[in-house]
Amino acid sequence: MSDEMESVDDFRARAREWINANLGPMQPWDISQHCDTDEIELEAVARDRALQRKLFDGGFAGICFPREYGGLGLTPDHNRAFNEELAGHEYPSRFSVPTFSPCASVLLEYGTPEQKAAHLPAILKGDEVWVQLLSEPGGGSDVAGITTRAEKQGKDWVVNGSKVWTSRAWWADWGIILTRTNWDLPKHQGMTVFILPLHQPGIEIQRIERLNGESEACQEFFSDVPVPDSDRVGEIDAGWTIGTRWMYHERLGHNSPYVTRPIGGKREQSYEPSVVGIARKAGRLDDPSARELIGEHSALGLVTHELQRRIAAGAASGKGNKDLSSIDRVFRGIASVRRSTIAFELAGSGASVWDEDEEDATDAIGMNFLMRQVACIGGGTTEISRNVVAERVLGMPREQSGDRNIPFRDVPRGPKRG
Amino acid sequence: MSDEMESVDDFRARAREWINANLGPMQPWDISQHCDTDEIELEAVARDRALQRKLFDGGFAGICFPREYGGLGLTPDHNRAFNEELAGHEYPSRFSVPTFSPCASVLLEYGTPEQKAAHLPAILKGDEVWVQLLSEPGGGSDVAGITTRAEKQGKDWVVNGSKVWTSRAWWADWGIILTRTNWDLPKHQGMTVFILPLHQPGIEIQRIERLNGESEACQEFFSDVPVPDSDRVGEIDAGWTIGTRWMYHERLGHNSPYVTRPIGGKREQSYEPSVVGIARKAGRLDDPSARELIGEHSALGLVTHELQRRIAAGAASGKGNKDLSSIDRVFRGIASVRRSTIAFELAGSGASVWDEDEEDATDAIGMNFLMRQVACIGGGTTEISRNVVAERVLGMPREQSGDRNIPFRDVPRGPKRG
């Protein structure tokens, strides 16, 4: 390989050829990571590991990662070209998020050379799937309010506490964790980042069952988990510097240049059930009030799409403010809640009681309805986004907070302490 | 008249006889005080003054007012008996609120003997109609934040400032006014109450036109209005003590024992247009979605009624908390907004554009819709009621305020001062 960088076009042509020769067509489980049983999920994980290894062996893993860590050292344009060529093909979807972004991205920016050498090649070869250990029970929207503690023992550390909402931690390998290391400093100071293997004594991983029966999220309990100082990322007590960047990579998510995933090509298939189909099954297709609901559902879908385009265009043009995405987040939440409700309303009793032997069982409509608020909770609640819109977009006064400029140990954390 | 009090039953019998002999049937303008022109309104005022005089001459004015001030010195039960007998009859509706309650009630409780002797008999004879001068422009829900000032000049006073939302001040006679007399004390201290004649040099009364064309409310501008110290009510700077009681009488309104008005009998006639009639006129009576709206309208009406009964029963039983009425206020506001919206929706274009020559012109529906928020504004906004429900019924923490425990002159009152 010469030192001169390969042109995007050449790279694209080479990628296309390789992809067509080596990768099969995209499968439904590449988009939805939902698997009906754990056995099937573990098979899918094994398959994704092998696919990632295939990319690595084919010379297409880690396009934007440095060569010294097993990557190709190319540009985001090369990554985009590869992703475009990948459209319609199978790919190792379980590596994209959170392994490549935010985990590997944070490691690349803040890890020691030893940490990077130990883990980035392993990730690119499909040997390590990572998770981010950020949210805590009782934490919610207040990300910096974490209380999982790391305490110094000699030159190493011991971690105690709990993290939650970690997707698929039960089969992942490593985690990057934000801990509190100093309780005498104000909230945003006194945090430190570490990495640790997930499956070790002292870490108990429990799966969280949702009311719809799905259980991809996990909670981890840490009891005196030893962490060598060599697995510390960044400076002691300066974890929030990393944390803000970490959350930047988290927001980028699938759009990160470090992530391999198909883009473009035929529009992504929607798994939402069609409300026309729902109304037809319920025998209400000619009912004017059902038609008004169908039309409202359709209009809200179009408005959601156009608002997203508008906000993205504003961001791309540089005129928009990054906080504008909170407007989109509020709208999507509200519109999604209304659309789930319309689908539920159209389905009649079929949404709540169904015959599982029937061809198109309607259980998903009812479960979507019970879970509808997830659209206003997941990835930061609409309440937090409303604060952002009011305060940062419209410039209104900030909420009073009870945790500024005081030692974190004195921050009120509940009625028993208050 | 002997010193022994007449029994309620005897009084009721005597009242019935007198009412039947002297008062005609109830007129529409006894319920709705709206008049199409000012001329008609002034005629109605003259008629009410004469009716009040008739009650006085007949020995039935001021049933709960002391005899020494021209009243009968009887009990609330006597007043209730009279009001029940009055059902279906004409009555001096323009005296009930705010003349008797809160104005005369406050005067009775806090006025000097001279003030009471001068005004209470005049009110009972129909000579004086009173208004309350309380709200201020820029005041809104923050009643105690008034800035209309009374300054001492010698032993008397001079008033400057403005009051607003005073119903029908343009033809009323006297007002009771809350003023600020000391700016160095915190907000709730430093206020004083006075009485004054409305039509005098220095007081300019402007009528406020609402967007629907009605203009019963007025704004008053006070420029160096002299008030003798003998027209001061209560102690200097202790006006808020009176103010809280004043607002109690205001809330009682038509239910005050000092107020004469028909109760019970046949249910009060509703002036709301029937949504069935609206839908019929719009040709939508057979449209299922119109029927859903009609049903929703009807259900909300029934729920509103039952909630009111529930809250009233709770209050009557002594188990309820007086703040529970805020629950009713929030609900009524929301339900009324929804009901106006349904009527508007059912009317189609008829609500917005109409033929004034038609029998049942539909303009009221459109105007009700434009004015719909008045149900959530008038008599204290729903926002304030939500605070009351959250803080006083559910016991949640109070909002931070920027005006406690500091001299009133230092309270932030706008961006120019802040």
Added chain:
Amino acid sequence: MWHELTSDQDLLRDTTSRYLGDRAPLSQLRKDRDHPAGFDPAYWTGGAELGWTMLLVSEDDGGGSVSGKGAVDLALIAYEFGRHAAPGPLVDCNVVASALSGQEGELQQDALGQILTGEAIASSCLGAAPWQLPDEAGVTMTKDGDDVIVNGSIKPVESGAQSGFLLVTGMSEGGMSQVLVPVDAAGVSVKALKSMDVTRRFAAVSFENVRVPASALLGAFGQADEEVTRQIQTAAVILAAESVGAMEAAFDMTVDWAFDRYTFGRAIASYQALKHRFADMKSWLEASHAISDAAAEAVADGTATAGEIASAAKSYIGEQGVELAQDCVQIHGGIGVTYEHDLHFYLRRVTLNRLLYGTPAEHRRWLAGMQIEKEYAA
């Protein structure tokens, strides 16, 4: 619930409340998630002994109310059912029991006796409803000599797979008809369905040329409209009271959460945006109490406006109960949609209750019909 209860009513409610707390705590309901009936037979017969199925039945038939207003007493029990997200076919057994009370046929009396002791469960198969057009009915009935032939299918039927007797409503010449059909009659098939609820069970029931004698009719052939209307009002009262109980449980636990949960150094109960939402929820909750109580009272008294008030309760609580429960989920955040949290029991309860015996939209249409009739008559 009512501001003023008699001491007998208080006892009735309290006894049921304690019984449910002992016998059907949420921990038990979680365990019974895959139980075919959702509860043990002894739980139901024990409840029947407390009076759960007798309140709408005349004393002559072995029933009797506590206050003279059976629907009011029953609403007290239903409210506790909602607060506990309790299992058991309270609605259907009472609807069928009230329909059978006063019926003299042998089959009817036998069925009623078993319902009163809790030995048998009965289900209502509402194959035709007053808000439907006649051709939308799911069940039809025709006369063949002295027999009645039933055809059609209907779902969901509560506890259909556990039921001994089916009260079937169908469209027939002249109007609706109702027959009582033992579940083992030839041509009846019952299929258990899945549902979003954890505690209650539903089935699909179909009738293929099911032949029953005229003695199985409740009332005259084609003349059941009024009786069906009355039964739906009864069901609406029970479902409304249940939902109010569930709303209150969800609301109370969310208020507690708001005081306990701190974010940015403050209890979330101190954030005005949430305070205002709690105030709105409180107003919905109190309004639901009010209209639920009024419906029970009106149905108990059989007043002229009972139908309007019952439909107002069913539609208002159907809609607002679900919105309240979902707002409680929102305020809880992610934990509110976990299976381990209690909230979903109440969310499921109000969501299903919204659909049973007519959706809010159906009751609104029905209510509009009553309103239109009244205004045209005036």
Added chain:
Amino acid sequence: MWHELTSDQDLLRDTTSRYLGDRAPLSQLRKDRDHPAGFDPAYWTGGAELGWTMLLVSEDDGGGSVSGKGAVDLALIAYEFGRHAAPGPLVDCNVVASALSGQEGELQQDALGQILTGEAIASSCLGAAPWQLPDEAGVTMTKDGDDVIVNGSIKPVESGAQSGFLLVTGMSEGGMSQVLVPVDAAGVSVKALKSMDVTRRFAAVSFENVRVPASALLGAFGQADEEVTRQIQTAAVILAAESVGAMEAAFDMTVDWAFDRYTFGRAIASYQALKHRFADMKSWLEASHAISDAAAEAVADGTATAGEIASAAKSYIGEQGVELAQDCVQIHGGIGVTYEHDLHFYLRRVTLNRLLYGTPAEHRRWLAGMQIEKEYAA
């Protein structure tokens, strides 16, 4: 509005904005409250000179757009109309002008010329609409030899009493038909109506056996469905953009108010319950901008989904525009419902725009029809 405008578009918008600011300030609109037309003829001809009525007309017919996308350019003007609550029949003159563009008849060409200069006003009498069933049409057309006979009545018709030419849509054999009728034709009667708006005027127009020659037809008899659909899309684009302008004006003045208004020693902009409502309103406003822009673009390009997007814009903005304006009233409190305050101009604008050329419910029904057709075809 668009993030990226060409300099010509910017000029067009800016010129109109300044013209409206000079010629139709709210103080003037208050004075013209009882003016029969709501504006002076010179105001309208001046606007026509700025291009208000030419953007959808082909260059051959004396029109022309600024960017090649007439509907997009027109939406810029409509947006300014909304921001200024400006008077004048922008919607109807453009709908009729676009319908006449390319029509060769003498009457059509004459009318179009007068609309382009602003000398005459034209109105659309939509006596049949695609969301109606054929028998719900308000106007019918029949053939009599070579003539067309028009019967029926329709309201509201914008500027009907000021109009020179009526584009009449009616139901006829085979589908909808459209004819151009001079307002002084025999059998036409126009009656000015009252409306909730201060700036715009409406009338009722009726046709009693109005006989027009076949040459008055636009397109073939019974074949106007597609053309009517296109006209409604155009109207939806203009009305949506106007309402977005009005929403923005109302929102901006309410944000200012929230910063200026202090209560309990704090700006009301500091209360979280209000902050969250402002955030919601801001999301509605941005969503309205987005769908309005998309509709203008799609209608300008005549894309296959133009109908869906236009109806989505009309229904979403129709509903949410009014809710936004009412929330602005609420936040203003009592002053927000006074005539002296400016807010009601915008409230009236969005409220009436909600109703013209199809209500939200009607556009949703229409949209559902498109959706159903698409899914059945797939």
